[in-house]
Amino acid sequence: MRNFRELQIWNRSHQLTLEIYRITRGFPKAEAYGLVSQMRRSASSIPTNIAEGCGRNTEKDFARFLDNASGSASELEYQLILAYDLAYIPQDTYEKTNTELTEIKRMLNAFLQKLRANH
Numbered sequence: 001m002r003n004f005r006e007l008q009i010w011n012r013s014h015q016l017t018l019e020i021y022r023i024t025r026g027f028p029k030a031e032a033y034g035l036v037s038q039m040r041r042s043a044s045s046i047p048t049n050i051a052e053g054c055g056r057n058t059e060k061d062f063a064r065f066l067d068n069a070s071g072s073a074s075e076l077e078y079q080l081i082l083a084y085d086l087a088y089i090p091q092d093t094y095e096k097t098n099t100e101l102t103e104i105k106r107m108l109n110a111f112l113q114k115l116r117a118n119h
Helices: 008-024 035-054 059-085 091-118
Strands: none
Touching: 008 035, 008 059, 008 091, 035 059, 059 091
8 A cells, every 4th residue: 555645646736736726716606616616626536536546455446546537637627728718717827737737647647657567
C-alpha cells in the first residue's frame, strides 16, 4: 500500500483542487449547482482517485483508479474551457490553470505507463 500524500501527482492535483475552489467562488450564484458543482467534483475526483488507488493491493487496481483520475482531468479541462468562454474566468487564470492541469494529465499518463510496464 502506498502513501498517497508522498506522491507528487497527488500533491499537485490537491493544490489544483484548492485553486478550482478559489476560482469558482467568483462564479455567478446561478451556477452554484451547475458549473461550480461540476468543476469542483471533477477537480476533487483527481486526487480522490489517486488516494483510493493507493489503498488497493494490486498494480492493476491502482491503474484503474489512475484511469478514473485521468478521465476526471479531461472533464475539468472542458469545464475550464466552458468557464472561460462564458467569461467567468479571465484569460490569465484560464491559461495558468489549464497549464497546470495539462501537466497533471501528463504525469498521470506517465505513471500509468510505468505501472502497466511493471504489470
